[in-house]
Amino acid sequence: MLTVNGRRYALPKAPTVVICVDGCEPDYIAQAVSQAKMPTLKRWLAEGTALVADCVIPSFTNPNNLSIVTGGPPTLHGICGNYFFDRASGQEVMMNDPAYLRADTILAVFARAGAKVAVVTAKDKLRRLLGKGLAGICFSAEKADETSRAEHGIDDALGLVGRPLPSVYSADLSEFVFAAGVRLMETMRPDLLYLSTTDYVQHKHAPGSASANDFYRMIDSYLARLDAQGAVVALTADHGMNAKTDDEGRPQIIFLQDVLDGWLGPKRARVILPITDPYVVHHGALGSFAVVYLPAGTTAEAMAAKLKSMPGIEAALSKEEAAQRFELPADRLGDLVVVATKHKVLGTSAARHDLSGLSEPLRSHGGVSEQKVPLLCNRKLAADAASRHWRNFDAFDLALNLVV
Numbered sequence: 001m002l003t004v005n006g007r008r009y010a011l012p013k014a015p016t017v018v019i020c021v022d023g024c025e026p027d028y029i030a031q032a033v034s035q036a037k038m039p040t041l042k043r044w045l046a047e048g049t050a051l052v053a054d055c056v057i058p059s060f061t062n063p064n065n066l067s068i069v070t071g072g073p074p075t076l077h078g079i080c081g082n083y084f085f086d087r088a089s090g091q092e093v094m095m096n097d098p099a100y101l102r103a104d105t106i107l108a109v110f111a112r113a114g115a116k117v118a119v120v121t122a123k124d125k126l127r128r129l130l131g132k133g134l135a136g137i138c139f140s141a142e143k144a145d146e147t148s149r150a151e152h153g154i155d156d157a158l159g160l161v162g163r164p165l166p167s168v169y170s171a172d173l174s175e176f177v178f179a180a181g182v183r184l185m186e187t188m189r190p191d192l193l194y195l196s197t198t199d200y201v202q203h204k205h206a207p208g209s210a211s212a213n214d215f216y217r218m219i220d221s222y223l224a225r226l227d228a229q230g231a232v233v234a235l236t237a238d239h240g241m242n243a244k245t246d247d248e249g250r251p252q253i254i255f256l257q258d259v260l261d262g263w264l265g266p267k268r269a270r271v272i273l274p275i276t277d278p279y280v281v282h283h284g285a286l287g288s289f290a291v292v293y294l295p296a297g298t299t300a301e302a303m304a305a306k307l308k309s310m311p312g313i314e315a316a317l318s319k320e321e322a323a324q325r326f327e328l329p330a331d332r333l334g335d336l337v338v339v340a341t342k343h344k345v346l347g348t349s350a351a352r353h354d355l356s357g358l359s360e361p362l363r364s365h366g367g368v369s370e371q372k373v374p375l376l377c378n379r380k381l382a383a384d385a386a387s388r389h390w391r392n393f394d395a396f397d398l399a400l401n402l403v404v
């Protein structure tokens, strides 16, 4: 057994794969299975483990990927968004530098104990966080043509996978992750393998649509190949995904900076959208979670009360309330945390969001409405693993400790 962040994990008896399917609202799988697109997964649902788990809030990619690989909430690992306002430097900064990660990963600890560990992510932004302290293989599909043994633990990942380098805005980017996982399993046979895809398809296509079903059929074909290699495979998601539109498909946006400018005067409050990252074309940096830094003389309680009375606002919490309710690091939050309802997103100012790249009706995430995610395994849950409140960051616990 190895102890990581206070949780104990058995050494893998068979190659163990944990997959984070980005933006996998449980209905994507339900629809694809019911339409006979996922025969392998259908068998797992019957013969393996099928649970629904809660992801961490904000229901964004980085906080949840880091929760899955550390086995705990953001209070443990410190990553609570893609982006935050660093009060110390007075700068708005990306939180993708490994220096911001406050906990060891299960991956790094297993590698240190002698396990063969490999990680493949879709976008390079996650790679350095997931690979912090890891003596093993860690590369992204996005930059698979740039790998070296010194930096990524592998020379020529592109050659290993044998597919062309995918575009960062494509379903291919995720397929490349799966193809790489299968090739690694066929060649080095890692003890632990973590695969993390991108939600490009889920931002554009609803569960049960032809494009979504094609994507999940693709996933199923790779699950079958990992299964055939004798691997224990657990699948979960970083967050769900919902339509953020009205019945006509128009985006439903609350421009929070404009609202606060109206109440307090221009630019006195500062709204930060932690979904913001260098790849915003498919969602316009619009999600259902925002943090607000308030000017002196304004209390969080008073602003929260005003915001809560607005339609479309599900929660407006002081920093302390949000840190406790969502298990977030208070030192990286604003004075206020604001969460929108299921079909609404939060923006800064109307003028600051470029929606011209949205070719489909807006779908996004970030709120409590995207908290339910699948937690599945191709092996059966042990009889003594009693019912509990499952989290997506129980995925390694499930795969290593709780299935037979």
Ligand SMILES: [Zn+2]
Pocket (backbone or CB within 6 Å): 022, 023, 060, 061, 062, 199, 238, 239
């Ligand atoms: Zn995501």
